[in-house]
Amino acid sequence: MKELEKATESTRCEACGTPLEKGDLRCSICGKAAPLQSGHQKKTVVEILRCTGCGAAVAYDPKRQAPACSFCGSVYKVETIEDPMEQTSGYLPFTVTPEQAKQELRRWLGSLGWFRPSDLRSAARLQELQPLWWVAWVFDASARISWTADSNHGARRSAWAPHAGQTTVSFNNILASASRGLASKEVDAISNGFDLTSAQPDPQGATNATLEQFDVQRSQARQQVTQVLQHMAGQHVQHSEIPGSKFRNMHVSVVVRDLITRRLSFPAYVMAYRYKNQLYRVVICGQDPRLVFGDAPLSAGKIALVVFGVATIILLFLAILA
Secondary structure (H helix, E strand, O other): OHHHHHHHOOOEOOOOOOEOOOOOOEOOOOOOEOOOOOOOOOOOEEEEEEEOOOOOEEEOOOOOOOOEOOOOOOEEEEEEEEOOEOOOOEEOOOOOOHHHHHHHHHHHHOOOOOOOOOOHHHHOEEEEEEEEEEEEEEEEEEEEEEEEEEEOOOOOOOOOEEEEEEEEEEEEEEEEEOOOOOOHHHHHHHHHHOOHHHOEOOOOOOOOOEEEOOOOEHHHHHHHHHHHHHHHHHHHHHHHHOOOOOEEEEEEEEEEEEEEEEEEEEEEEEEEEEEOOEEEEEEEEOOOOOOEEEOOOOOHHHHHHHHHHHHHHHHHHHHHHO
């Protein structure tokens, strides 16, 4: 972890304190010109495999990677990209074994409730278990938030009253997914199970794992991080600043200072199981097996039984009223 902290240390902007990374001509927050750097800067060329189906990017290693995408099964094409490109600075290790992931899948299948098939846990068959390091930004920032909104607090004769305010909020260890292999709802379900202090320079804890790559340029990455920060600021204002129980016409402006971003790879198991000739997908956190998100079939018979029962009750109620 100390090596990762050293990697984030760099020249800071004289105006706002945001770290300047190699290749930056201006500060990403306030726009102040970066100090001139001596020496010739060599461009780094990155080779990745791009899936022609879903667009996922993985590390290019002909000795380890198969020609089929682990996410959707489509073929790969080789893509060469020149810096500035986002690169992983650390890998969180797998602490969940494949056997533990399989056991958790069985437990999860048996905990989905009455509307699932009664034999789901026993009849489901695991088809594939693929370890994956998916990528995300983790950032800290201090933000000055200005906001305006109408709320029902102090409205008196009118239904709404105007309100406004300013506040400074520190955001720490905010995760912004850069993954194409995992959907946002999958990331949200497993993101609370990771120990960020466990990051290592090299992948550890899984063999034959898919290594997803950052596949956006630095400027685009910062835009995505800024969008997440804007959303977080809006959530903060909505839940902590606006008085009253109802509001409308909320507007939020954010001035960011001292944005520090890390690029990390997170462990997960992407699993596929089959039930009655139908495939379903499940994602399990690689550091906390209790965090699971996936698809599962519903029991058509049980749903029909409930609908029939409700319809019967309604008809009996109408007959009594008649």
